[in-house]
Amino acid sequence: MKKRSLWIITALMTLALLGVFVMQVYYIRESYKLNSRLFEENVNQALNAVVNKIQKKNVVTSINRKDDEARRLREEDLKSKTDTIVAFKVRFKDSESQRKYRQQQQMLDYILFQDSSVKATFLSPFMITEEEYRIYSNPNSSANNKLGLDIEDIKDVNGNLISRRVRPRFLHLKTNLQQGKLPDTIRYIAFSPQNWLPHVVSFPSKDPDMMAKFKVEDAKASKKYQMELDRLYADTANLFSNNSFNLVQDVAKELDNKNVPLEDRIPSKKILDTLLRRELLSKNIKLAYNYWLTPAKDKNRIIYQNVSHAINEPLPKNTFEHVVFSNDVVINDPGMLYVSFPNVSSLIFSNMFATLASSVALLLVLIFIFTYTILAIIRQKKLSEMKTDFINNMTHEFKTPVATIMIASEALKDPEVVEDKTRISRLANIIYDENVRLGNHIERVLSVARLEKKEIKLEYAPVNVNDLITAVVDSMGLQLQKRNAQVTLNLNSADDLVMGDELHLSNVIYNLIDNANKYSLNEPKITISTRSTIKNLYIQVADEGIGMTKDQTKRIFDQFYRVHTGNLHDVKGFGLGLNYVQDILMQMGGSIKVQSEKDKGTTFEVIIPFKHSN
Known part of the structure; x- marks a missing residue:
């Protein structure tokens, strides 16, 4: 993939991600506004319910007060009327007793008069x-x-x-x-x-x-008594018939009285706080709130409050106000109820938790996919470039021995060369060496492929590492001599016997020494050291070559990766050596570390455990 195409894809994906992000921000913003309006509606409905209940309680309180007063007056009137009736009956009884006594006296006078007449x-x-x-x-x-x-x-x-x-x-x-x-x-x-x-x-x-006269007197007295008694009973009955109408009239007059103080119309602070809490909870509003009640015409005079509110202080944010007695027309001051919520945003965001979580999760997933895709594209691009370099290097490495073999083969066709046995032998050796070289290249590529597919089966056996290092250095003597390399061996490990595959372990050491030899501008100076601890054996291969940057040290164990050598044109290879070294050591239970500084050299440290078995 061309770099321009990569930049176009990156730009389009970035633009799409920004579009999704903007849409999510717009969606969250609108959701916040919607939840804010819903919260305001719920609060206003709760306040409306509170003031309605305050008005009803005001009416009920007035009715109860007037009813108590009317009941007291009615009881007093009833007692007075009852006392009047009882007194009237007592007076009638007294009057009747006096009348009867008077009648008896007149009858007695009549008898005495008749008796006197008879005696006379x-x-x-x-x-x-x-x-x-x-x-x-x-x-x-x-x-x-x-x-x-x-x-x-x-x-x-x-x-x-x-x-x-x-x-x-x-x-x-x-x-x-x-x-x-x-x-x-x-x-x-x-x-x-x-x-x-x-x-x-x-x-x-x-x-x-x-007797006829007495009968008339008794009839008149009884009729007068009954009429007066009926009148008193009728007055008493009027106390009950007119009470309801008078009670309603009295309550209506009191409610229409605009001179009634606002404090007398409002219930107690405890009732007001209970009404507010109950109505807010009914709207699922569990936030802490502050409230205060003031006259509408003098907002600096606070009647009730649950928090200190300074006079002339501006209203806090998220403060709601409602007229208390909005239905009263003639009232002098309807009163104002203020409710403030310091933590409205926390409630709204808690209600939007699912929305926010889903939006953030979606954005994170998109960012992850975008990043992963770009990194995968870049990694594939680098891998493609490294494979291209690998193919070029492999072609060059294969081309040289093939060309040499072809030249040697053509020389063998020359009749003069055929007659010269010395030249034939030298050409045969050249063909053999180049075939071996070509076979080694093929075997290295196949070994890495088999190692990557986990097809290599290590054959563990006791290996003396110090002796193995000495043998590998001896086998590389000719190529080290070509560059006048100075190799220093500090094989100080007293315990150098480990369980490992001798062939692959020798290839590990060979690759490290070969890299130290190749990546040196001047005569290579290579130091090989061994040391041991209770658990591990340590092998260090240090050089004073071109070194590497930190970014290069992070990538040198990747397949096909080769360090850029600048003006050094004789460095050959496929970029598979260090990857092979790392994989072999990992299968043996070991590891490898690298320390390097640009233009000052590189040190590789191989760690092999003593007690490793398959």
Whole structure:
């Protein structure tokens, strides 16, 4: 892929990512506005419900107060009316008793008057009972039952009758004139003053005219009593019939009274706080809030508050206000209720958690995909470039021995060369060496491929590392001599026996020494050291060559990667050596580290554990 195409793809993906980001920001912003408006609507609905309940409580309080007052007045009036009725009945009873007593006195006066008349008209009158009268007037009664009279005459010396005393015999005379114990007719036995003969004299115990008069008086008094009693009962009944109407009128007058102080219309602070909390919770608003209540015309005079609010201080942010008595027309001051929420944003963001989380997650996924894609493209581009370099290097490495073999083969066709056995032998050796060289190149590429596919099976055996290093250095003697390389061996490890594959371990050491030899501008100076600890064996291969940057040291173990050598044109290779070294050491349970400084040299440190087995 061309660099221009990569930049175009990167620009388009960046533009698309920015577009998605802008859309997400716009969506979150609109969602925040929507949640803010929803919060404001919920708060306003809660405040509206609070002031409605305050108004209702004001009406209920007024009704209850007036009802209590009316009940007290009604009870007082009822008690007064009852007392009046009771007093009236008592007065009537007293009046009736006096009237009856007066009537009895008049009846008694009548009887006494009649008694006086009888006594004045007749001689020695005495009362008899009805039973005595029946006996006396019955002609068939026996002599024993006859009324007997003892007559005692009083005469003078000449025998003239002066007086006569008559007493009844055998019977008890009734002479009591008390009212209630008299018969309908009062009867006397009296003697005529002319002939002194006994006569029965009688008169009614009750005067008909007087009784008729008494009956009229009683009827008038009873009617007057009943009329007055009905009037008193009617007044008492009016207390109940007019009470409801009067109560409504009184409450309406009180509510219409604009001079009633606002404090008297508002419930207590505890009730106000309870109403606010309950209505806000009903709207799922659990935020802390501050509130204060003021007159509408004097907002600096605070009636109730749950937080200190300075006079003339501007309203805090996210403060809602509502008229308390908005439905009253004639009220002097309707009052203002203020509610402030210091942490509105926290509630809104908590309600938007799902939206924010999904948006952020989507953006992170897109950024990850974008970054991963760009890095993958760059990595593939670098890998493609390295593979191209690898193919070029491999072609060059293969081309040289092939060309040499071809030249040697053509020389063998020359008749003069055929006759010269020395030249034939030298050309045969050249062909053999180049074939071996070509085979080594092929084997190296195949080994890396098999190692990458995990097809190489290491054969573990005890290996003396110090001896192995010495053998590898000896085998590389000719190519080291070509560059006059100075190799210093500091094989100080007393314990150098490890479990490993001798062939691949020798290839590891060979690659490290070969790199130190190739990447030196002047005569190479290579130092190989060994040391050991309880657990590991350490092999260091240091040179004073061209060195590497930090960025290069991070990539030298990648396949096909080769360090740029500048003006050094004799460095050959496929970029597979260090990758092979790392993979072999990892399979053996070891590792490799590198320290390098540009133009000062590089040090590789191989770490091999002592107790490793397959």
